Amino acid sequence: MFALLMKWMKSNKILPSISDTEREALEAGTVWIDGDFFRGKADFARLIAEPYSKLSDEEQAFLDGPVEELLARTNRFEIGRTRKVSDELMQFIKDQGFMSFLIPREYGGKQFSTLAISTIMAKIGPVSATVGTLVVIPNSLGAAELIIHYGTQAQKDHYLPRLARGEYLPCFGLTEPTAGSDAASIKAEGLLFRDADGATKIRLNFRKRYITLAPIANLCTIACRLRDPENLLGRNAQNTDGDLGITCVMVHKGTPGFTSGDHHDPIGDPFYNGPLYGKDVVVPLDNIIGGPEYAGQGWKMLMQQLAGGRAVSLPAGAVGGTKVVAAATGAYSAVRQQFGLPIGRMEGVEEKVGRIAGLSYMLEGARVFGCSAVDNGQKPPVISAVLKAYTTEISQQLVIDGMDVFAGAAVMQGPNNILGMGYKSAPVAVTVEGANILTRTLMIFGQGATRCHPYALSVVEGVEKNDVGLFRSKLLGWIGHFILGLLRAEGHYLTRGLFVSVPDVAPETRSFYRRLGWATARFGVMTDLAMFAIGGRLKKRGKLTGRYADVLAWLTLASSALRRYEAEGRRKEDLPLVQYAAEHALWKIQEAFVGIYRNFDGPLGWWTKTIGVFEAHINPLGGAPTDAQSARAARCIQTDNAQFQRLAAGIYLPKDETLGLGRLLRAFRIVSQAQPAADRIIQAQKARKLPRGYLPAEIADEAVKAAVIDGEDAKRLKLALEARIDAIQVDEFTPEQYFAEVNDDGGLEYRKAVNG
The missing domain is CATH 1.10.540.10 (Acyl-CoA dehydrogenase/oxidase, N-terminal domain)
Incomplete structure (x- = not known):
């Protein structure tokens, strides 16, 4: 019976097929906390025990x-x-x-x-x-x-x-005009041949683009498809053209036939990026990284290093950017005044500041948690892809929020503009190391559902190897696992996660663990249903798998925020941030599940689109953070105090207090010191002890006479007003500074700008 079932599943493509390059990607790295999510049973005791490291x-x-x-x-x-x-x-x-x-x-x-x-x-x-x-x-x-x-x-x-x-100075040449996120399809060719001196060498032909540092690099690693038609390496290649596979070959600047030095012009911050061209470039066989024995092993090498590497550089830049946005926007919302009060006290502005504060706290937790895992020996390709895609995506949204708060000061360019260049540069991180749109819709769930699931890969291997015994044992195990998961998910639904196992954590956060455990159980069941009902067609259902990726991502990010809160000693002042982050994540998970239910295929689609959607709405995992939660999160970054300094730790705080962020933070410090006096004057105005319609600094002398404040308070208020006005100024340029001149070569020359 199982042999017939296996044959039927294979012929009807019930299970996903796995190519050689996909298999190498699946075999790279390790399964980490993502394994718990895919099996539908969160292990929060293990999660809390995972390292959350510090610098030496x-x-x-x-x-x-x-x-x-x-x-x-x-x-x-x-x-x-x-x-x-x-x-x-x-x-x-x-x-x-x-x-x-x-x-x-x-x-x-x-x-x-x-x-x-x-x-x-x-x-x-x-x-x-x-x-x-x-x-x-x-x-x-x-x-x-x-x-x-x-x-x-x-x-x-x-x-x-x-x-x-x-x-x-190195660069790495992978991307080509016809091979971007689909890097395994590269056309760059390396041909093994016997040179006149009798040595085996490689003749390279390639055309690379978007290569960072390419214009100035003098050591370029070229990913190419290596061929050995004469079998010079003795590999006895089966195919007629002797294709050995993708190989990493080093090429030095100045090698005949190798051309570099031209530039692309990236959006935002300019950086050295350009094309690499090779026409009959001959290099020694020893230029293969790892030597001849690693010929054809390049794709495996890349996947093994990217398994953990995606969690490092791009998430670092994105999270560092969000921390700058949080520090700058929190400060600006306290310094800038409209209608007689700081704009950060207006609810429309407060909503954006609260989101920036809560999500930047969560992303920093994810960055540290992910890097700590890599340092502890983990190389989780799925979690790394989540961190790359979602930190860069969320960072881009948060800098837009920050731009909205800064308003005119955000769109006037010059040395004093704090957020503008980050805003313009954000799309770069979204597109590199695999474009986010494809990472989300193809890679995260597609790789995770096969690699991280406790049974899926073994069942696929049983079918591919025609191993009836392996297929039978793993399929029966999968069915039992699904039934238990279904019962678990239903139980958590009916009790709102009451019986989710939660370790000794802060009492104020226990409800978040319960709801995340409930969400995990549902994710496990829906993953099984997708693989049973849609199977091999999942690769084509990018909209659906993208929603599954959203669930996994927000489970990961919320868990990271909670892990940070525990690791940093359950600081009560940070509780509004972790509450906002966890509530926001659960809201996003709820939205993703509703999207999955509405778009599920086959006979199960009727149930998910009707009963499933109905049940999800009447008993939701969560909703958007409340106005009160948003306000509490915003206040965490609107006063220059110990908490603000701690949350801003790790970003560069300029020593120059006359320019940009340094100037703003100086004003923020002075305004924060003067705020208690300002609040006393405002209360006196409300009590009609002082005239209304004036800023506190404008009636400071009257307030001293009325014994509302003292003379030192008045000085602080006047200094704060001066600092406020200075901090909101934007750059000005004379016509000579502003306009570019065309030089003799047709290029543009700019005169040095001055601050306004």
């Missing part, structure tokens, strides 16, 4: 020393005008070891933790993406990382010390 003293010293100095030397506006990093700044980056974070100490590197690398990137990126890429690229997927894990000893001895010193 050495790493913190580097952050407080060289990183601070680098950013103090960085003029984002001037780099934007010139599109260049000065030779002096570039040399500082090299001399201080900014390109060596991944490299072991024995080769001259820093050998920092993943968390430290992420934290450094999170601090640098929001100040200047131009400078940030000079740190990100050498310390992410590329020559150093691949050589560390797969390189020959000779490659390690030669390249790693030079990469650590910045003598080799």
Whole structure:
């Protein structure tokens, strides 16, 4: 019977087919907390026990020393005008070891933790993406990382010390005009041949684009499809063209036939990015990373490193950006006044500030939690993809919220604009390392449902291998698992998660654990139903699988916020932030489930579209955060106090208090110090002890005479008013500064701008 069932399932494509490249992706990395979500049974005791790490003293010293100095030397506006990093700044980056974070100490590197690398990137990126890429690229997927894990000893001895010193400036050539997110379809070709001197070499032909640091790199790793038609490596390739598979080959700048140096012009912060071209480029066989034995292993190498790597650089930049948005928007909403009061007290503004505060708290928790897992030996490809896609997506939305709060001050460009460049640069992070739209609709659930499910991959393997015994045992196990999951989900629905196992956590957060456990049980059941009812067609149902990805993502992000709250000692002042974050996540999970129910296929579709939707609405997992929750979250970042300083830790706070963020934070500090006096005057105005219709600073002297405040309070109020007015000014340019001139080569030259 099972043999017939197996044959029927295979012929009707009930289960997803797995290509060789998909299998290598599935086999890469590890299953982490995502495994609990896919089996439909949250293990919160395990989650709370997972590491939530801190920086070492050495790493913190580097952050407080060289990183601070680098950013103090960085003029984002001037780099934007010139599109260049000065030779002096570039040399500082090299001399201080900014390109060596991944490299072991024995080769001259820093050998920092993943968390430290992420934290450094999170601090640098929001100040200047131009400078940030000079740190990100050498310390992410590329020559150093691949050589560390797969390189020959000779490659390690030669390249790693030079990469650590910045003598080799690397880039990684993967993307092509016809191969972006579908990187496995690359057309770049490497052909093995016997040269006149009798040595086996590689002739490369390629056309790469969107390659960061390509215009200035002198060591380029090219991902190509390697062919060995003469069987020079003795692999006895089965196909006639001797295709060995994707291979990573190093090409040095100056190699005949290799062309680099041209630039693309990225939106937002300019950074070094451009094409790479190769026409009959001949390199030694030893230029394969790992040597000849790693010929054809490039895709596996890339998938193994990206399994954890996606959780690092792009999430770091995104989360660092949201923390800057939170600090700046919280400060601006307190400093800027309209209608006689800080705009942050107006409910429309408060709603956006609250969202920024709550979600930035959650994203920072996810960043630290994810990096801690990688440092603990995990390489979770599904969670890494979630962190990459959703941190960059949410960050883009939060900077838009911040722009709305800053209003006119956000759209006037110049050295004093705090958010504008981050707003313009946000789409870059959304598109790289796999465009978010495809990561969400193809990768996260497609890979997770097969890899992280306790039975799915084994059942698929049984069908593919025609192993009836394996198929029977795993299918029966799956059916039993589904029945138990269905009962669990229904029980949690009826009791609103009352019997979800919750460990010793803050009493104020226990309800969130229960509802997340309930949501997890439902996710497990709906995953089984999707694989049973839709099966192999799931690959084509991107809208549906995207909603499944949304559930998984918000489960992960909410869990991270809760983990942060526990790890940081259950600070009562942070409770509004974790409450907002968890409530928002449950609301998004609820919306995603309703979307799944409305769009489910087949006979089950009738039930999900009617009874399922009805039950979801009458007993929802959650709704949008309340106005009161939003207000409490907003207040967490609207006063310059110990909590604000702690939440802003890890971002660069400029020492120059005459410009941009530094100027705003100075005003914020002064306004916060004066606020108690202002509140007393406002209360006196309401009691008709002082005239209405005036700002507190405007009637400070009268308030002193009325004994509402004292003389020192009056001075603080007047200083605060001056600081407010100064902090909201935007840049002005004379015509000579503003207009560009066309030079003899047809390019544009800008005169140096001054502050307004």
